[in-house]
Amino acid sequence: MRALNIAILSGKGGTGKTTVATNLAEILQANYIDCDVEEPNGYIFLKPENIMNVAVEVECPDINMEKCILCGECTKTCQFNALFNTKKDILVFEKMCHSCKACSIVCKTKAITFKPRKVGVIEKGEKQGLICMRGVLDIGEAMAVPVIKKLLRHTPVGLNLLDCSPGTSCNAVSTLRHAQGALLVTEPSAFGLHDLRMAICLVRKFDLPFGVIINKWDEKNGEFLERYLDGEGIKILGYIPYKREAAEVYSRGEMVRTIPAYQQAFDRIASSCGEVFQWN
Amino acid sequence: MKIALTCTGKEMNDNLDLRFGRCSYFIIFDSEKGVSYTLENKGQSSGGGAGIAAAQQIIDEEVEVVISGSMGPNAYNLMMSSGIKVYASKELPCAQVLESFNKGELEEITQAGPSHMGMGSGK
C-alpha cells in the first residue's frame, strides 16, 4: 500500500480547516499531518501520545576568516541580505539565509563552507493506532518551507490528511506539491467565497482532484455559494452546521464531533470523499 | 563628521522617516563641510533584510551618527559594532531634526527594537 495524501486547504484563517482535518482523520481512520508549521494547532484536539522528535536543519555559510580577503563579493551576491561586510569581518545573518550557496560560488579564496543549523522540529506520535505528525517552526525563524519539506519527505503509508497553512502562499504551495487531492474548506460569506476562489486557482494549477466542504452552513444565506460551485462544476462534499455549542467545545480544545449533529455531518463528508478521491 | 537622517523625501524640509530599513532616502550631512547629499535607500526595495542592506550603505558612506525613529536589532547591532551612534527623533522636517541634534536635544538609542528576521518572504 502506498501513501495517499489529501491536503486540507482554506483561503483564509479561521474557516475551520483544522476542525475538518482532525475530525475527519478520526472518522476516516487516516493519519493526521499538521503542515501549518507556524501555528500547528491540531495536537490541541487530537492529543497524540508517545511523541518522538527529529530536528530540522538547514545549511548555513561558515566563513573561514583566515582565507577571507574581505573582497565583499559574497555580500553583493547574496539576494537575501544575509551577509554583511564590516570591513573587518564578514557577518552571517543566519535567519536570512536561504541556503542557496551562491556565496560559495563567487568566493575567490574558497573561504566559505557550510554547517547545519536547526530551524524547527518534526514531532511524530500516535493516537489509537493512527499516526499524528507535525512540523513546528522554531520561534523567531522565518522560513517554514524547509520544515514542511522535511515533514512531507516520507509520509506514512495509507491515507494521510495534510492540514495546510491558510491562504495561497508558498507554504501552502509546498504542501500541495506532496498531495494527490485536496479538500477546500470555506464558509458561506462573501469573505469565504473571495478567498475560496484563490484556493481553487491554486489547486487547479496543480491539477488535483478536489471538493469543497462548507463550514458554518446557513441555508438562508448559502445559496450564492452553491450556485457558484455548481457553475464551476465543483463538487460539494458536505455541510457543517454553525452552532454556538461548537464554538464552546472548540474553545475547550475538544472535538466537535462529540456533538451528534456534527458527527452526522462528518460521516456524510467522509462517505462523499470516497467518491471524489476513489481510494481503496 | 557625517550625520545620516532617514527621510521621507529628498530635501531637508521633508519629514524624517520613522523607519530605518525601509525609509525612502538618506540625507547625509557633512558637518565639517556644511554640505548635504541625498541617497536612495537600497534597503527599501529588499524583500527581506532591509535593515541590513540599509546599514551596509551607512557603513560604506563612513557615517558617524544616524538619526531615525527606531531601529531593529540587526541594524542596531551593526551600528554599535561599527561605533556609529544612533539618535531617535519624532516625525518632523529633517532641517528641524538636525537643529535639535546640534542643540543636544535628541535622545540616543541605547536599545534595539525587536527582531523580526526573515520577514514575510517565508521562503
Next chain:
Amino acid sequence: MELTVISGKGGTGKTSIAVAIAELERNTVKVDCDVDAPNFYLYYDGNDASCEDFSGGKKVVVDEELCISCGLCQDACQFSAIENGLVDFLNCEGCGACVLVCPTQAASLKEEKTADIFVTDTGKGILSRAEVEIGSEGSGKLITILRKAAKPYTDGKITVSDGSPGIGCPVISSITGTDAVLIVTEPTQSGMEDLGRVVTLCRQFKILIFVCINKVDINKQISTEIEEYCLEKNLLLAGRIPYDDTVLRSINELKPIIFYSESPANEAIRQMWKTIKKEIFKD
C-alpha cells in the same frame, strides 16, 4: 490619527470590527494590510483611482537561444527549480546561483510582479489595498508601500487599518508608526496564546494598545483569564463583544454590523469605539 486592528490568528473577527469602526466615523481612510485574505474592500464599491504593479522579488529567466543545455544550473540550484533550461517559478527563490554558473549568460534575474496595488475611492474616503498573486504573500515591503499609498489622503482624518495576521514582518510593517493598535482576540486556547505574542511585539514598539475580546461569552473561564492578563500587563480592555449571530448575517449581506440596530455586538462595538476615542483624544 491611525488605528490598526490586529489579531494573532485568523477568524477572530478582526475585519468585521475594523469595518465597523471605519463606518462609525465619516470619510475615514482605510488600509487593508491583510493582503493574504483581503476582505476589507468587499464592503465597498468604488472606482480605482490608481493601480500600480508591485515587485516582491526576483526570479530567474532563461534565454532559450543562448542556453546550451550544459546542466550546470541544475547542479547549482539548491531548490530543484531549474531543469533543462526550464524554470519552475513556484520553486525558484531568486537566489541567482544558476546565473553565476551559466557559461553563456542565458540565465538572468528579473524583477517579478507579485501583486497589484490599488487606491480605491469608496465615496466615503479612500481605501488602499493589494491583490497578491498565487504562491506569493504579504511582505514587509508590500505593507510599507500600501500604507505609503494611503498617506497623501490621511491629513486630519482618522485612518483605520486592517492589520496583517501573525507576528512576522508584515504585521510589524502594519504597526510601525501607527498611533494605536486594537488587538482582537477570542476566548480560546489558541486565541490566548496568540494574544501574548502580539502584545509582546507591540510593547517593543511602544504603541498604545487596546484589547477587545470577541465572542466573550463562549468560554467564560478563558475570558476571565484574558481579563486578568490585561490587568496584570496594564492593558486597556476596551471592549467585550458578545457572541452574536447577526455578525455572520452582516458579513453575508456585506453591511457593516453597526447598521443592525438590534445587534448586541453592534452596541458593544459602539461603546468600545467611544472608550478608545476618549483615551486617544484625551489630551
